Amino acid sequence: MKKKAVCILSGGMDSATCAYIARQQDYEIIALHFDYQQRTMEKERACFELLCNDLEVINKAVLNVDFIAAIGGNSLTDKSLSIRENNLNKDELPNTYVPFRNGVFLSIAAALAQKENASDIFIGVVAEDSSGYPDCSADFISKINMAINSGTGENIKIHTPLVNLSKSEIVCKALELQVPLQFTWSCYQSNDKPCGLCDSCLLRKKGFEKVGIIDPIL
Amino acid sequence: MKKKAVCILSGGMDSATCAYIARQQDYEIIALHFDYQQRTMEKERACFELLCNDLEVINKAVLNVDFIAAIGGNSLTDKSLSIRENNLNKDELPNTYVPFRNGVFLSIAAALAQKENASDIFIGVVAEDSSGYPDCSADFISKINMAINSGTGENIKIHTPLVNLSKSEIVCKALELQVPLQFTWSCYQSNDKPCGLCDSCLLRKKGFEKVGIIDPIL
Numbered sequence A, B: 001m002k003k004k005a006v007c008i009l010s011g012g013m014d015s016a017t018c019a020y021i022a023r024q025q026d027y028e029i030i031a032l033h034f035d036y037q038q039r040t041m042e043k044e045r046a047c048f049e050l051l052c053n054d055l056e057v058i059n060k061a062v063l064n065v066d067f068i069a070a071i072g073g074n075s076l077t078d079k080s081l082s083i084r085e086n087n088l089n090k091d092e093l094p095n096t097y098v099p100f101r102n103g104v105f106l107s108i109a110a111a112l113a114q115k116e117n118a119s120d121i122f123i124g125v126v127a128e129d130s131s132g133y134p135d136c137s138a139d140f141i142s143k144i145n146m147a148i149n150s151g152t153g154e155n156i157k158i159h160t161p162l163v164n165l166s167k168s169e170i171v172c173k174a175l176e177l178q179v180p181l182q183f184t185w186s187c188y189q190s191n192d193k194p195c196g197l198c199d200s201c202l203l204r205k206k207g208f209e210k211v212g213i214i215d216p217i218l
Helices: A013-024 A041-055 A067-071 A101-116 A138-152 A167-176 A199-211 B013-024 B041-055 B067-071 B101-116 B138-152 B167-176 B199-211
Strands: A004-008 A028-035 A059-064 A120-122 A157-159 B004-008 B028-035 B059-064 B120-122 B157-159
Touching: A004 A013, A004 A101, A013 A028, A013 A041, A013 A120, A013 A157, A013 A167, A028 A041, A028 A101, A041 A059, A059 A101, A059 B067, A067 B059, A067 B101, A101 A120, A101 A138, A101 B067, A101 B101, A101 B138, A138 A157, A138 B101, A138 B138, A167 A199, B004 B013, B004 B101, B013 B028, B013 B041, B013 B120, B013 B157, B013 B167, B028 B041, B028 B101, B041 B059, B059 B101, B101 B120, B101 B138, B138 B157, B167 B199
Parallel strands: A004 A028, A004 A120, A028 A059, A120 A157, B004 B028, B004 B120, B028 B059, B120 B157
Antiparallel strands: none
16 A cells, blocks of 8 residues: 655645655655735645645645734735845744744644644755745754654654755755646746735745756746 | 833633733733634633733733634534543543644744734743643743744743642632632533533642632632
8 A cells, every 4th residue: 555645735836746746756645735814825825736636646625724824923924014125144943934934834744644644744944045934944854753643653764865965956856756847836926927026926936947948837 | 111021811710820920020011812713712801801901901902813723623612523531640641632723823822922922931831730732841942942032033932920820729829829710611521610620620629629719600
């Protein structure tokens, strides 16, 4: 019997590539998507559904985590803050930081994994170019993995196959695995055409430029 | 300036006593309550509001975590399962177990603590008589605390002052701190009169009997 993995799938390029890595490793995929009133919620949700079809997932869950907007304090959900642009290479935490978002997402993924008897969780965190979010570090992933196993009584493994890759390496990996990049979305700000100015657009652009190919969503 | 603590307050006797311990230790209290379509949601919410008034909290958050019901797999939210009665002293995990609930709750509490600049989190977990839930153990709390500090970049401390107490010791502590026990609810099943049969009712009853006083909610 194939092993099952919960794959957190936002609709972005990183999490999509991560899920295709899980499929390549022969896992049956349970796709997990979060809606939290982020500015690009509709576009990300549409990409999620298209990716699920292409991935032939065995199960999927779209969970409403609006409470993240209720906690607030970040510009992805709080429309009174503007998304700070061109923040790369700055030291302070950008205002797109959602407090402990990956901690919340991985805890929910662990609950779903326990319910579904899945032995593995895949999450597309990237340490180097993730604007310095502390909940993207390898140290954090290792610690939350220990907490999950203690708190569930299971032996679940969190996989972060992208953690040490650069954006251009992720683009290469996606091409290798035939990830349908036209079904992914990275912009923090816009639901139709990528703004080209937010951190996430800038990182994606740099990645494609370095590889020397055209981004299919442009 | 007083330190701030996020206190998870379900409306039950344990979490209420825990919040009064935080108040006794001179914290300013941010009360955090979760609604997740549990059978006794309305009663617990009403108790939460009464306790917040009495505690004079500086802030409160009631967060909708319905996704717990969407994940399902437990009898508190899945009305197609009956709550297993008189399960105490049995080895297997009872069907009132919500997968990794305290992991999810503590991760959300950490996000709120970071947003609110609170240095501490209080949660009323009880190791001995909590029907053996793995996410109530001291080992789990210590590990999720390390994960939270790594993933937030903060130095937040999780307090579990009840973890080694028996139910009768909790009743004594509540009396000592003048917790308004008439504003607390423990029954898993009923919103009006405690059923007297679920694990939670049985534990509460044993606690009061041992102390030799009448439970004000009966």
